[in-house]
Every structure is written in C-alpha cells, then in structure tokens.
Amino acid sequence: MKNPALAVALSVALTPLFIAHAHADKLDDIIGSGTLRCAVTLDFPPMGFRDAGNKPAGFDVDYCHDLAKILGVEAEVVETPFPDRIPALVSGRADVIVASTSDTLERAKTVGLTVPYFAFQMVVLTRDDTGINSYDDLKGKPLGNTSGTYEAIALEKDQKSWGSGSFRAYQSQNDTLLAVAQGHIDATVVTNTVAAATLKSGKYKNLKIAGNAPYVIDYVSLGAKRNEYGLINYLNLFVNQQVRTGRYKELFVKWVGTDIPPADLVVPQVYY
Structure with a gap:
C-alpha cells in the first residue's frame, strides 16, 4: 500500500476486530459464564432418563457433570429429544451435545464431533x-x-x-x-x-x-459447533482422560452393569 497514513488508519480500525475474533472462543465463554449447558436426551435409559425424583440421571448426565467439574463450572442439563440435538446446539440453547450422537459424516457437515466416548451394539x-x-x-x-x-x-x-x-x-x-x-x-x-x-x-x-441387528458398531460422540476448534480439541482430550483414568469403565458399570461388557472404543486401524 503506497499511502502510509491510510495503512495506519486501517490497522487501527481493524485491530479491535481481530482482538474480538481472537477472544471469541466458546471454551473461554463457558468458563467465563460459570455454566456448561449440555443437550441430553432423557428418554434413553440408561444413558439419560429421569429418576424417581424426576431428576436427570444416567451415563450421559454424569458425563456432563464430569466435564463441568473439570472445567470448574456448574452443569446444566438441557433436556433435548433426539431430533432436536443439533438444533439445540446450533441455536445456542446448549454448549455441547452429550446425547449418544452417532458420528456420521452427514452430521459432521453441521456440527463438530469428537472421538467416540461410547459405542453400541x-x-x-x-x-x-x-x-x-x-x-x-x-x-x-x-x-x-x-x-x-x-x-x-x-x-x-x-x-x-x-x-x-x-x-x-x-x-x-x-x-x-x-x-x-x-x-x-x-x-x-x-x-x-x-x-x-x-x-x-x-x-x-x-x-x-x-x-x-446386522449393523456396524454405533460409535457416538460429543458435539460442539463445527468452528469451535478449541472446544472440540478440549473435548477430545476429556474423552481420552475419562478412559485413561478408569472413569469411563466406572460409569459403564454404574449405569449399564456387568451383564454387558464395557463398550470397546477401539476402532481397528483408526483409534487404538
């Protein structure tokens, strides 16, 4: 640009925009708000349901609370029917989906999906x-x-x-x-x-x-907005830590029991 004055003026004008964009991070927003809003389906026992006291319970509910605890915030369970999981995220009613969401390529066009945190036969x-x-x-x-x-x-x-x-x-x-x-x-x-x-x-x-049923294993993921790379990376590490610390197995035994072996999250030649 040949006009130094104009260059300086543009730089000054655009700097706040770059700063705002740099700080527009969902992970920071969640921590700053003090609340993690999880879209959870509550008619899908033992993953999500209402207990005798009408309180949310199940594997996915505990998973949401575990994530909130690690983030240092309170968990808010947003009851979400299966068809409304992605709309709840996209509309801003929820920060993350913790609702046994299959990791399909079609869904990945709309939302960001993590590595599998559970698997179903x-x-x-x-x-x-x-x-x-x-x-x-x-x-x-x-x-x-x-x-x-x-x-x-x-x-x-x-x-x-x-x-x-x-x-x-x-x-x-x-x-x-x-x-x-x-x-x-x-x-x-x-x-x-x-x-x-x-x-x-x-x-x-x-x-x-x-x-x-002769279907492939149904691997399910946590979900976040597709462009929230920082949050998605954090969620991937969280899933990893849940398995490594034994918490995943603990929750499986608590909610599913011992009649069914813990779901294997290993995808041959992909996730080890």
Whole structure:
C-alpha cells in the first residue's frame, strides 16, 4: 500500500476486530459464564432418563457433570429429544451435545464431533407373540423407530429395500417402545443398553430381545459447533482422560452393569 497514513488508519480500525475474533472462543465463554449447558436426551435409559425424583440421571448426565467439574463450572442439563440435538446446539440453547450422537459424516457437515466416548451394539426388540426371532424375521412386518437415530435410519433403509412391510417414525424412545408393546408395530431395533434397561425395568412384560441387528458398531460422540476448534480439541482430550483414568469403565458399570461388557472404543486401524 503506497499511502502510509491510510495503512495506519486501517490497522487501527481493524485491530479491535481481530482482538474480538481472537477472544471469541466458546471454551473461554463457558468458563467465563460459570455454566456448561449440555443437550441430553432423557428418554434413553440408561444413558439419560429421569429418576424417581424426576431428576436427570444416567451415563450421559454424569458425563456432563464430569466435564463441568473439570472445567470448574456448574452443569446444566438441557433436556433435548433426539431430533432436536443439533438444533439445540446450533441455536445456542446448549454448549455441547452429550446425547449418544452417532458420528456420521452427514452430521459432521453441521456440527463438530469428537472421538467416540461410547459405542453400541444394536438388537431387535419385539413382543413375545410376533414370531420374530431374528433380524431376518422383520421382513414384511410393521416396524418403527425413533426419528433421527442411527438405528432408525438403518432400519428404514432395510425396510424399503425389502419392498414389504411398513415403517413408522416416533418422536421419542418411550413412544417407540410403547408402540411395540401395544402392537402398533411388531418390532424395532434399539441399542443393547436400552434393551437391557427396558427388560430389567419390568415396565413392558411382553417384550423380548430377538438377536442382534446386522449393523456396524454405533460409535457416538460429543458435539460442539463445527468452528469451535478449541472446544472440540478440549473435548477430545476429556474423552481420552475419562478412559485413561478408569472413569469411563466406572460409569459403564454404574449405569449399564456387568451383564454387558464395557463398550470397546477401539476402532481397528483408526483409534487404538
């Protein structure tokens, strides 16, 4: 630039913008606010639910509190249905997603996802009277699942490829389980943790597990706004520390129990 005076003027004018941008960091904002707002789904036991006192509880709830404790702030659980997880983050209602969110490439176009903090195996859940004993038996049956979940996308895709039967989407996990129990649909696919918790609760006496669903392991991540690299890096390290310190296993045993082995977060040739 040939005009030194103009260069100085522009420099002075733009400096506050650069400074503001440099300090516009979500991690700093969370620490400064004194509160970490976690989007958590509370109809997905044992990951998230309401206890007998109507208080948020579960693996994801404890995970949120662990993160808040490390940051030196208070945890605020923002109850968020599965379909609203990303909107809650994008709209600013939540700072992070701690809601068993599958790490799909499609989601990564919208939000930043961490390394896996949990993993699920999928199983078929049906009634005793349907004659369904395996995933292959689902062909031609009325099926359904919870909108926006990994298993819903996979099940609906298969149902369409079979060219028979039907598929219905529900807004919550509770709605899906109730639909199976009451006969509105014959079966659904849920995580092994949900199936175990549902049968253990005794709420639905007529439900059973009918084998595994032939889906890949569902690895789930914490979520933050896509451009918040500092926060995402911190969350990745936090997940790492939860495993290294034994806290991950402790929470797994607390909420899932010992009937199911702790979910293996190792992805062969990727995460060791």
